[in-house]
Amino acid sequence: xxxxxxxxxxxxxxxxxxxxxxxxxxxxxxxxxxxxxxxxxxxxxxxxxxxxxxxxxxxxxxxxxxxxxxxxxxxxxxxxxxxxxxxxxxxxxxxxxxxxxxxxxxxxxxxxxxx
Amino acid sequence: xxxxxxxxxxxxxxxxxxxxxxxxxxxxxxxxxxxxxxxxxxxxxxxxxxxxxxxxxxxxxxxxxxxxxxxxxxxxxxxxxxxxxxxxxxxxxxxxxxxxxxxxxxxxxxxxxx
Numbered sequence: 001x002x003x004x005x006x007x008x009x010x011x012x013x014x015x016x017x018x019x020x021x022x023x024x025x026x027x028x029x030x031x032x033x034x035x036x037x038x039x040x041x042x043x044x045x046x047x048x049x050x051x052x053x054x055x056x057x058x059x060x061x062x063x064x065x066x067x068x069x070x071x072x073x074x075x076x077x078x079x080x081x082x083x084x085x086x087x088x089x090x091x092x093x094x095x096x097x098x099x100x101x102x103x104x105x106x107x108x109x110x111x112x113x114x115x
Numbered sequence: 116x117x118x119x120x121x122x123x124x125x126x127x128x129x130x131x132x133x134x135x136x137x138x139x140x141x142x143x144x145x146x147x148x149x150x151x152x153x154x155x156x157x158x159x160x161x162x163x164x165x166x167x168x169x170x171x172x173x174x175x176x177x178x179x180x181x182x183x184x185x186x187x188x189x190x191x192x193x194x195x196x197x198x199x200x201x202x203x204x205x206x207x208x209x210x211x212x213x214x215x216x217x218x219x220x221x222x223x224x225x226x227x228x229x
Binding site: 032034041042043044046049051052090094100101102103104105106107108 | 146148150156157158159160163171173203205207209214215216218220221222223225
């Protein structure tokens with residue numbers, strides 16, 4: 001079945017540590033790819049997006065993501081996490097081959113940061 | 116820069132009541148989307164409109180309806196409210212820019228059904 005998978009429901013890291021959040025998709029053609037962040041009770045903020053071209057994408061707040069076609073993945077990374085990064089992170093796709101432009105979200109990864 | 120405006124920000128309704136949520140997209144964005152996010156859940160697509168016509172439909176209950184008006188604002192109408200309708204409802208608008216799509220989300224309407 002077509003889907004967006006975020007295997008890690010909850011991740012805990014220490015402040016200053018590196019971070020990688022995983023995202024895999026299963027669609028026939030490479031979809032458009034996005035990462036959003038959401039603080040409790042708040043809206044969705046776009047971190048970065050990939051449509052085509054350079055597979056390493058730079059985003060806001062020091063985040064980056066790498067698209068790997070062979071692994072159908074779009075993992076989010078940050079070299080040094082800050083306490084303010086604690087939030088819910090959603091990977092999302094637009095599955096181009098299905099004649100739709102709606103965003104389909106993964107189930108999210110909750111990031112907890114310890115001082 | 117103008118953003119997607121949603122109103123109200125918070126809404127409390129009783130079971131079986133009706134609620135109307137409003138969304139004002141970014142000017143010149145041609146598509147509006149509605150999403151529902153339950154507690155601890157990911158946003159689920161409900162419905163979208165392109166140039167005031169319904170363009171896609173997701174897991175939207177029959178008790179819900181939506182439309183986009185001539186001024187491009189959209190309304191989500193929810194009737195016979197149930198406790199399970201309590202959620203954060205997001206509106207987003209988008210425009211195609213070359214081979215990219217630019218999405219912008221509103222801050223959401225938090226609906227509580229009691």
